[in-house]
Amino acid sequence: MINDLYADNDAFGEKERFSLHVPDFLEERLNAFDDAVKVFRTGKPVVVGSDPGNDAIMLQSNDYLNLSRHPDISKALIEKLEQSVREPVMSAVFLHEGSDKDLFEIRMARFTGFESAVLCQSGWSANVGLIQAIANEKTPVYIDFFTHMSLWEGVKVSGSPFHIFMHNDAGHLEKLVSQHGRGIILVDSLYSTTGDIAPLADIIDIANRHDCVSVVDESHSLGTHGPKGAGLVASLGLTQKVHFITASLAKAFAGRAGIILCSKRFAGYFPYTAFPAIFSSAVLPHEIAGLSATLDMIIDGDERRKRLHAKAAFLRSGLTELGYALASESQIISLEPGIELHMERLRDVLEDRNVFGSVFCAPATPKNRSLMRFSLHSELSMEDLGRVIDICGSIREEVGMWEWKSTKRKHTASGRP
Numbered sequence: 239m240i241n242d243l244y245a246d247n248d249a250f251g252e253k254e255r256f257s258l259h260v261p262d263f264l265e266e267r268l269n270a271f272d273d274a275v276k277v278f279r280t281g282k283p284v285v286v287g288s289d290p291g292n293d294a295i296m297l298q299s300n301d302y303l304n305l306s307r308h309p310d311i312s313k314a315l316i317e318k319l320e321q322s323v324r325e326p327v328m329s330a331v332f333l334h335e336g337s338d339k340d341l342f343e344i345r346m347a348r349f350t351g352f353e354s355a356v357l358c359q360s361g362w363s364a365n366v367g368l369i370q371a372i373a374n375e376k377t378p379v380y381i382d383f384f385t386h387m388s389l390w391e392g393v394k395v396s397g398s399p400f401h402i403f404m405h406n407d408a409g410h411l412e413k414l415v416s417q418h419g420r421g422i423i424l425v426d427s428l429y430s431t432t433g434d435i436a437p438l439a440d441i442i443d444i445a446n447r448h449d450c451v452s453v454v455d456e457s458h459s460l461g462t463h464g465p466k467g468a469g470l471v472a473s474l475g476l477t478q479k480v481h482f483i484t485a486s487l488a489k490a491f492a493g494r495a496g497i498i499l500c501s502k503r504f505a506g507y508f509p510y511t512a513f514p515a516i517f518s519s520a521v522l523p524h525e526i527a528g529l530s531a532t533l534d535m536i537i538d539g540d541e542r543r544k545r546l547h548a549k550a551a552f553l554r555s556g557l558t559e560l561g562y563a564l565a566s567e568s569q570i571i572s573l574e575p576g577i578e579l580h581m582e583r584l585r586d587v588l589e590d591r592n593v594f595g596s597v598f599c600a601p602a603t604p605k606n607r608s609l610m611r612f613s614l615h616s617e618l619s620m621e622d623l624g625r626v627i628d629i630c631g632s633i634r635e636e637v638g639m640w641e642w643k644s645t646k647r648k649h650t651a652s653g654r655p
């Protein structure tokens with residue numbers, strides 16, 4: 239039916255619309271995808287569940303402080319759109335000093351305690367651009383196994399030799415750095431799949447003792463953690479000891495952009511050396527106005543942060559008591575059915591009861607380590623969270639929770655049956 243829409247837009251007649259034959263190497267890849275999704279009940283990728291109704295309990299968004307629909311932010315966006323005389327629809331390399339981008343960067347640097355900041359089009363382009371700009375074939379890179387894919391992509395683009403350290407294992411990191419020499423250390427502060435937190439004090443200490451460059455991706459902690467939301471590095475008093483913080487501004491900032499917090503010298507270098515900065519167009523002024531209004535709300539957001547952390551603690555403890563094996567220490571709380579068919583079952587059973595989380599599977603997790611991620615926000619009702627706990631309690635047998643590998647690992651480790 240969707241195909242019948244927009245008939246007036248057709249520049250060609252129906253008969254002229256066609257699909258060009260593709261060579262075998264592409265056909266094989268398309269077939270492999272079709273085969274992989276065929277195993278699921280709906281014939282669609284397992285990440286796509288049913289369409290939530292208006293009364294669904296939604297635990298999918300990364301808008302942790304529930305700011306995306308705030309009227310002050312919409313107002314700032316609209317006012318700027320109406321005022322903007324010259325929209326710079328071009329790369330940021332052509333912008334002049336004093337641009338909206340410059341002013342927002344100054345605000346973000348002051349907010350986090352860094353000398354400078356660089357606004358990027360997304361968290362993805364911030365990370366890929368940064369690694370490309372600081373690493374090359376001669377620079378060893380040390381990367382936590384669970385670090386976000388955008389940092390891995392940066393490593394790939396830079397061509398650096400890389401060494402993977404075991405998740406959150408500072409001892410393993412130090413061993414690798416001692417073996418291979420100084421280089422660049424890449425971690426997330428708060429891991430987007432499992433919601434656990436990096437041992438930042440230990441990792442930054444290793445970075446400094448071994449004369450390494452440190453990069454911390456704070457996408458899931460900027461705005462939600464630390465003084466006025468300045469992040470986990472700030473909350474641990476490590477700001478002066480870290481070279482770079484990166485973040486997606488599509489989480490607590492609820493916009494579409496990314497940021498790199500850095501030195502003044504680096505901020506002058508990055509826009510003219512990182513390919514995503516040179517060869518992709520700049521964030522638009524009204525988007526920056528929206529982000530700036532969001533920053534005001536984040537700075538004033540202590541109550542929202544308090545509510546978020548209290549609600550996350552409530553859900554974590556309820557699920558833990560039910561026997562679910564959680565790694566979470568934050569507002570990201572994931573159940574781990576592991577095998578994808580078990581995940582499909584869990585997704586369907588939860589969605590039938592009106593609870594909607596996000597499915598994470600390969601390539602976002604290792605194969606057969608799929609997760610159901612619940613992302614919380616500060617304004618969820620305690621009643622809804624209580625319902626989620628009750629539902630998760632009542633479905634344990636139905637979804638085979640006691641048989642999941644994650645459950646067995648936890649209960650073996652804690653000595654329970």
Ligand SMILES: Cc1ncc(COP(=O)(O)O)c(C=O)c1O
Pocket residue numbers: 360361362363365386388426430455457458485486487488494495496
């Ligand atoms: C830890 C982390 N870094 C970077 C990104 C990329 O951010 P964006 O969506 O702004 O490109 C994400 C988004 O999924 C993320 O979770």
